[in-house]
Amino acid sequence: MTPDGQSTTDHFSDPTAQAGAGLGVRLSGAHLSYDDTRLFDDLSLTLTAGRMTVLLGPSGVGKSTVLRLLAGLEDGAHARATIRCDDGGPLTGRVAYMAQRDSLLPWASVLDNAVLGARLRGEPLGPARDRARALLAEVGLGDRLVDRPGALSGGMRQRVSLARALMEDRPVVLMDEPFSALDFLTRLRLQDLTARLLAGRTVLLVTHDPLEALRMGHAVHVLHGRPATLDEALVPPGAPPRDPTDRDVLALQGELLHRLTGAGHGGAVA
Numbered sequence: 383m384t385p386d387g388q389s390t391t392d393h394f395s396d397p398t399a400q401a402g403a404g405l406g407v408r409l410s411g412a413h414l415s416y417d418d419t420r421l422f423d424d425l426s427l428t429l430t431a432g433r434m435t436v437l438l439g440p441s442g443v444g445k446s447t448v449l450r451l452l453a454g455l456e457d458g459a460h461a462r463a464t465i466r467c468d469d470g471g472p473l474t475g476r477v478a479y480m481a482q483r484d485s486l487l488p489w490a491s492v493l494d495n496a497v498l499g500a501r502l503r504g505e506p507l508g509p510a511r512d513r514a515r516a517l518l519a520e521v522g523l524g525d526r527l528v529d530r531p532g533a534l535s536g537g538m539r540q541r542v543s544l545a546r547a548l549m550e551d552r553p554v555v556l557m558d559e560p561f562s563a564l565d566f567l568t569r570l571r572l573q574d575l576t577a578r579l580l581a582g583r584t585v586l587l588v589t590h591d592p593l594e595a596l597r598m599g600h601a602v603h604v605l606h607g608r609p610a611t612l613d614e615a616l617v618p619p620g621a622p623p624r625d626p627t628d629r630d631v632l633a634l635q636g637e638l639l640h641r642l643t644g645a646g647h648g649g650a651v652a
């Protein structure tokens with residue numbers, strides 16, 4: 383960690399991660415302003431290959447903006463950043479995105495929503511539907527293929543969104559508060575499912591929930607201040623998804639709450 387709070391990790395790959403798994407990504411030199419507000423001034427973040435990195439921080443600090451930068455959605459004159467992958471290739475085309483609320487098409491069936499990406503790309507729909515059926519079965523929706531999203535619970539809709547993100551089969555997955563609208567128990571179940579299905583991918587998860595961060599993350603960062611800086615990562619022991627009643631998880635929750643409270647007081651608030 384440098385004095386200005388940026389991550390100094392310069393190895394993308396974790397030697398303990400699965401060999402060949404995921405894609406390491408480094409965002410560096412990120413500068414971004416909206417109107418007169420400087421959100422980032424030389425921000426850096428490393429996503430270790432095959433690991434889940436979690437970003438927390440006060441509302442309005444810029445968490446979703448970091449996701450949008452990585453997704454290539456902030457490329458106007460107001461933003462500049464360097465994004466490097468550890469294989470030397472571009473990140474473009476290798477990212478799947480799962481939004482805060484499900485963005486399912488209300489008039490399309492569960493199956494048609496899951497194959498939306500393939501349809502938009504003009505790919506043959508037969509193989510895509512076969513794969514979607516298998517993924518929807520994995521997320522426990524094999525018997526809801528013809529239902530419209532309106533007939534599903536919030537948790538079920540997020541499971542369709544998860545299946546749709548997995549359909550993209552990208553090495554990097556960006557998730558923006560994917561479980562925030564769900565009740566506690568549904569959230570725990572979806573965290574378990576997500577940890578299992580995304581194992582081996584490089585994931586950046588934005589959340590407001592410290593317990594979710596510590597259950598799911600290999601590295602947990604707090605973003606705070608304006609311009610925003612990153613805290614040194616907390617690294618919970620053991621493999622995700624961790625037991626929410628585990629002593630280490632509970633102890634780290636105290637540390638994380640401490641950091642978040644500090645971030646809330648000293649940081650940007652929308």
Ligand SMILES: Nc1ncnc2c1ncn2[C@@H]1O[C@H](COP(=O)(O)OP(=O)(O)OP(=O)(O)O)[C@@H](O)[C@H]1O
Binds near residue numbers: 441444447
């Ligand atoms: N298109 C835009 N134009 C102007 N300001 C914007 C735009 N998008 C975001 N902002 C501002 O940038 C700041 C960061 O927004 P961002 O959505 O990244 O925050 P966040 O940390 O994800 O917040 P939350 O936790 O509430 O979702 C906010 O103050 C927001 O109002």
